[in-house]
Amino acid sequence: MEKSKYFYIWIGLSALLIAGSAAAFSVYGLAKLFSGAFLSVVLMAGSLELGKLVTASFLYRYWDMINWFQKVYMTIATIVLVFITSAGIFGYLSNAYQGATLEFEKQSTELIAVEERIEQLEEDKVFLKEELSVAISELPDNYITAKRKLREDYNPQILMVNEEILDYKKTRADLEIQLVSTGVDVGPAIYLARTFGTDIDTVVKFFIFILIFVFDPLAVMLVIAYNQALIIRDEKKNKNLGDPELPAAGNKNTQHDNWKDIYSQDTLIEEPINPNPYGDDDYATPTPQEDMERMDIVGQNGNDGLHYDDVEPSDDNNPNPKILNPQPTAKGGIRTKW
Numbered sequence: 001m002e003k004s005k006y007f008y009i010w011i012g013l014s015a016l017l018i019a020g021s022a023a024a025f026s027v028y029g030l031a032k033l034f035s036g037a038f039l040s041v042v043l044m045a046g047s048l049e050l051g052k053l054v055t056a057s058f059l060y061r062y063w064d065m066i067n068w069f070q071k072v073y074m075t076i077a078t079i080v081l082v083f084i085t086s087a088g089i090f091g092y093l094s095n096a097y098q099g100a101t102l103e104f105e106k107q108s109t110e111l112i113a114v115e116e117r118i119e120q121l122e123e124d125k126v127f128l129k130e131e132l133s134v135a136i137s138e139l140p141d142n143y144i145t146a147k148r149k150l151r152e153d154y155n156p157q158i159l160m161v162n163e164e165i166l167d168y169k170k171t172r173a174d175l176e177i178q179l180v181s182t183g184v185d186v187g188p189a190i191y192l193a194r195t196f197g198t199d200i201d202t203v204v205k206f207f208i209f210i211l212i213f214v215f216d217p218l219a220v221m222l223v224i225a226y227n228q229a230l231i232i233r234d235e236k237k238n239k240n241l242g243d244p245e246l247p248a249a250g251n252k253n254t255q256h257d258n259w260k261d262i263y264s265q266d267t268l269i270e271e272p273i274n275p276n277p278y279g280d281d282d283y284a285t286p287t288p289q290e291d292m293e294r295m296d297i298v299g300q301n302g303n304d305g306l307h308y309d310d311v312e313p314s315d316d317n318n319p320n321p322k323i324l325n326p327q328p329t330a331k332g333g334i335r336t337k338w
Contacts, residue, residue, distance in 0.1 A: 008229035015222035022216045023049035026088030033091050045088065052081040053223050060224050061231075082220060086212040093208045101186050101200070104179065111175040118168045125161045128154055 027045040034041045055078050063071065132154040136147050186200065193200045 005233075008226065008233055011222060011229050012226045015219065015226050018215070018222060019049075019053055019219035022085055022089060022219050025092040026085040026216070029088035029091030029093075029095065030084075032095055033088075048081055049085065052078055052085070053220070055081075056220050056223055057227050060227050078220070082216050085216040089212045089215055090208055093211065097186075097204050097208075101189075104186055107175055107179050111172060111179065114168050114172045114175065118165055118172065121161050121165045121168065125158060125165070128158050128161065132158075 023046065026049065027042055030045045031038045031041045055074050059071070059074055059078070132150060135150050135154075139146050139150075189200045189203050192203045196203065
């Protein structure tokens with residue numbers, strides 16, 4: 001996949017999904033924490049999440065072009081927003097865990113109370129039997145009627161305790177069955193808690209901290225990686241075009257370099273003068289042989305060359321001299337094409 005020219009799309013998609021999930025969990029968690037102003041908190045937290053990602057991208061792209069105050073403040077703001085997002089995610093996951101374990105904890109508490117009640121009734125049963133035994137042992141052997149009377153007094157109490165114990169044991173069995181079905185939602189947490197010899201809450205908190213440690217920081221780093229991939233892609237594209245005047249996308253000029261580019265360039269551009277701008281053969285530079293032939297023609301026509309006094313002196317490089325009084329002479333001359 002890394003060799004694909006569309007790999008930057010996968011980076012951007014991953015950054016979008018992770019950042020979007022982190023933002024959604026954080027916004028919901030913060031809104032539940034401040035449930036008195038649910039919509040206001042959602043709007044505020046959502047704006048901060050978007051600003052955090054834009055700030056991270058801006059710092060990466062324009063780090064060399066901004067001043068130190070912007071660097072320090074925007075870096076600190078991004079880090080603080082990462083912690084705020086992590087806190088919101090912690091609140092969201094904690095709320096989800098409590099919702100999943102609420103019924104389980106309720107049934108567990110009822111089961112503990114039933115077991116304690118059964119133990120207490122078992123102790124009462126033992127106490128009644130011991131008390132009956134002591135009372136009978138204190139009577140003489142010939143007090144058969146008195147002993148029978150004691151048994152008649154204690155047996156109903158013992159039977160009542162037995163019936164109550166049976167009822168609570170039935171209730172305990174029902175609760176244990178319900179805990180089996182309810183514990184499916186938190187079964188892994190229960191197993192891990194038993195494995196490490198701790199309670200479920202400690203295990204869940206540990207895993208939540210692991211999640212928030214890699215959740216939002218990874219989202220920010222993927223956003224930066226996406227910006228980096230885009231810059232590298234633009235650099236390769238400009239390099240393949242072969243135009244040296246195209247600026248590379250990764251070249252980050254400082255503020256000093258930008259001012260230098262504006263004010264250090266030449267304001268006057270001197271272009272070489274083309275002695276034959278129209279491509280006409282009449283304006284081509286004559287050879288020495290052509291000069292001699294033209295001078296012979298001028299001499300044959302009796303041209304004394306007085307009309308050259310009307311020509312304004314100019315630079316030798318100017319092939320088009322300005323004629324002050326362009327009037328033809330009485331005698332022959334050279335026809336000039338203007």
